[in-house]
């Protein structure tokens with residue numbers, strides 16, 4: 128999982144952070160994972176055994192297989208708060224198909240302990256914005272949700288089936304306006320005023336995702352799914368204004384081409400995924416190295432997430 132954000136306080140910890148979540152083994156899997164219990168990598172290291180060889184990795188934090196959805200959310204909840212304070216926050220789930228990206232990002236919103244980062248983040252945003260009303264703050268929230276499949280955008284909140292089908296070629300152009308806001312032409316933007324409205328929105332998106340899957344003979348793991356919440360805040364007492372963005376992204380599975388053995392359409396899909404994931408890594412490295420030119424334009428995903436202000 129990558130976390131990218133801009134915030135003075137958080138800059139002390141680093142603008143980009145990488146966490147690793149290890150999911151429990153499924154019944155048909157075997158493997159040996161251990162965690163260092165001494166030295167500097169306690170809480171941030173993971174060791175894998177493969178063919179009698181041991182491989183060590185270190186991250187900003189490691190969540191072991193027993194970590195709950197709440198444990199993971201607790202770690203990122205400050206970042207969610209930053210979006211309410213007017214910052215642009217991006218959280219990505221990255222990993223192979225079946226590694227637990229959708230479980231971590233969405234989970235099962237119907238059950239309290241299984242809710243993922245998206246429903247938990249929204250709950251926190253609504254609760255905190257209610258509390259801030261007593262200090263004169265009024266917020267307007269707008270949500271959108273889209274999929275990027277083979278470099279083509281699909282609107283997951285479109286209400287009619289036709290618009291989902293038609294969503295391929297000419298629609299959904301990405302533009303950045305002079306104020307640094309990103310717009311996607313024809314994309315459904317929904318004003319959300321309560322957590323109940325958000326819940327039905329998430330259900331609608333899940334349904335569109337599965338309709339799209341059947342129509343295009345595609346699995347969810349072959350597309351990037353981007354949930355965006357734009358937050359506009361005004362303080363009537365002090366005239367302060369904030370505009371924050373929270374992007375929560377479930378990336379396409381990161382299988383290697385030679386491992387997946389793909390041919391035909393699957394090969395094309397895998398190549399598109401690999402290209403866009405490598406464009407994303409180029410952007411993240413350029414930002415980390417504070418380079419002057421950040422290659423946002425090289426893929427739909429990075430262009431969509433471009434920070435222009």
Ligand SMILES: Nc1ncnc2c1ncn2[C@@H]1O[C@H](COP(=O)(O)OP(=O)(O)OP(=O)(O)O)[C@@H](O)[C@H]1O
Pocket residue numbers: 149150151192222223224225226227228229230231347348349379380
């Ligand atoms: N931390 C976890 N605890 C328990 N079960 C988990 C955990 N993470 C994932 N799983 C289970 O593992 C399976 C695969 O997870 P998931 O669908 O989230 O993977 P994914 O990376 O999103 O895959 P895809 O790329 O195909 O979308 C699911 O059955 C999910 O419920």
